[in-house]
Amino acid sequence: MPTSNPRQVPPQTVHVPLAERSYDISIGTGNLAQVGKWITSLRSVTHAVLISDTNVAAHYEKPVHQALEAEGIRVTSLVVPAGEPSKSVATAQKLWEAALEDRVDRKSIVVALGGGVIGDLAGFIAATMTRGLDFFQIPTTLLAQVDSSVGGKVGINLPAAKNIVGCFWQPKGVLIDTAVLETLPRREYLSGLAEVVKYGVILDEPFFDYLEANVQPLLDREPAALQKIIARSCELKAQVVAEDERETTGLRAILNYGHTYCHALETVAGYGEFLHGEAVSVGMLCASRLGEKLGVFHAPSTQRQHALLSALSLPVDTPQLDEAAILAAMQRDKKVEHGKLRFIVPLKIGKVELMADIDSEVAMSAWREGHSA
Ligand SMILES: NC(=O)c1ccc[n+]([C@@H]2O[C@H](COP(=O)([O-])OP(=O)(O)OC[C@H]3O[C@@H](n4cnc5c(N)ncnc54)[C@H](O)[C@@H]3O)[C@@H](O)[C@H]2O)c1
Ligand SMILES: [Zn+2]
Structure with a gap:
């Protein structure tokens, strides 16, 4: 046998x-x-x-x-x-x-x-x-x-x-x-996990639950856990891409959850200071706090992401950087239309929405409140 x-x-x-x-x-x-x-x-x-x-x-x-x-x-x-x-x-x-x-x-x-x-x-x-x-x-x-x-x-x-x-x-x-x-x-590996968490938040709460329940196998890079998260992430991205192959309908934009803050952070901190996934981790938490401020997302769901990302050894605190430079970088980001900031904001774990016309002071307070206490 x-x-x-x-x-x-x-x-x-x-x-x-x-x-x-x-x-x-x-x-x-x-x-x-x-x-x-x-x-x-x-x-x-x-x-x-x-x-x-x-x-x-x-x-x-x-x-x-x-x-x-x-x-x-x-x-x-x-x-x-x-x-x-x-x-x-x-x-x-x-x-x-x-x-x-x-x-x-x-x-x-x-x-x-x-x-x-x-x-x-x-x-x-x-x-x-x-x-x-x-x-x-x-x-x-x-x-x-x-x-x-x-x-x-x-x-x-x-x-x-x-x-x-x-x-x-x-x-x-x-x-x-x-x-x-x-x-x-290890740092490159953990950085990739941030994008995996992103798929759970934007599209799939049961997948997010799975990640929460499998932190240790993921940290240990166990083959079964790796295959599960890679296959599910590919499926989720493939679904989005299939509906908006060339980024024309706007659906593909949900993949940019956390990325407006992330890109500003990468630019202002200097490329290489944060790995991309590390900046995504910080950026997703900023976008979640923004969702709270806009009244569409709840603090316990921000805390769940915070807990999962820190269990995966990813950075969760917003670094101390020049705020004017962060805002200027966000305003140059490609999601800005007619000078107004647009963000992918979570409504609940598993569902996000593109919200336009975001006040820059509100966006920056969601950034600022991520500084470590
Ligand atoms: N096309 C897209 O849709 C898309 C999406 C996201 C990111 N990107 C691009 O991806 C790039 C970043 O990719 P990345 O994070 O994979 O970086 P990378 O390709 O630079 O790889 C990171 C490091 O790991 C090393 N490496 C790779 N595989 C290894 C392995 N198995 N064992 C040991 N070392 C290994 C590489 O040599 C490199 O030093 C950026 O240029 C970004 O713009 C593209
Ligand atoms: Zn990314």
Whole structure:
């Protein structure tokens, strides 16, 4: 009789329904070695441009490279320096030229192996090289697995603005191996959990309950808990994206819960001071207090989020920063229309709404009241 292994979790698939651009996200533990068979089950491939960064390549380039070659695929492996600065025109140019040099053609595919930086950059290369190549993603950070690899946004930065050059380019498939999270630095891992909490607050109270009940397995990165939260987060984001693929109806804006405060915090504190998810954690609590002030949300629900985020070792206190600079940054945020502030505000755990015309003093008091006592 086969012995049951508690670390063995059956793989699962999340479908992203986008008409002719529909695709599947395959989620499992230890499935990285199957990447060659997985890709060739989706289409026939003779040449792959594999893009990763220095940190990720050290752990996972070899097994992926070998798994592709084992299926008869010629691999052009390109490794860029780890970090946000690689999402640049200069790096994109190097990648275009290296791919051309190694005889990329219109039947080649691009495989992104890495976090959100690599997903956005490699996706942009896929979208632009020879007017568009099929794109496959193997996200390796929790943030990339639950957020950036779903939705099709790809792009690079200019020195003056993040993500300003890019497009929508849906992958043909996404493969998630939860085991790769074992090597992710703890702070990066926890930061990704903030986006997971976000999905509970905006769309799914039972999921929020699950997170509250599973803090320790999550801190321990237990495969079953990881697979559960990744699959549910992908499902929830996929639902939103399916209803508003190109961010035209406004529905996709709910994904920005906590992000107006978060972006202002990232800008004023200086990029790198807070990891994105850390700033999301602080920002969600500001948006919750704003909901209280507007009379649509209740303090105990703010406290539930506060308790969960702090149990997950995420920051919950608003840092002491120049308030005028925070307000100015929020007013420059893309959710501002005709000078009035707009926020995604929670109505209850599991439901949020876009509220326009928010008074800047009220918005700032929700910020200020988050300073530690
Ligand atoms: N396209 C979208 O919809 C979307 C959504 C959210 C964020 N983003 C973008 O995602 C980027 C941030 O992504 P991120 O947080 O994944 O950052 P990242 O890609 O820089 O990865 C974080 C760090 O972890 C390392 N790393 C990655 N996987 C690892 C692993 N398994 N083991 C050890 N180290 C590993 C990386 O080398 C890097 O140093 C930003 O550029 C942001 O704009 C895009
Ligand atoms: Zn985010």
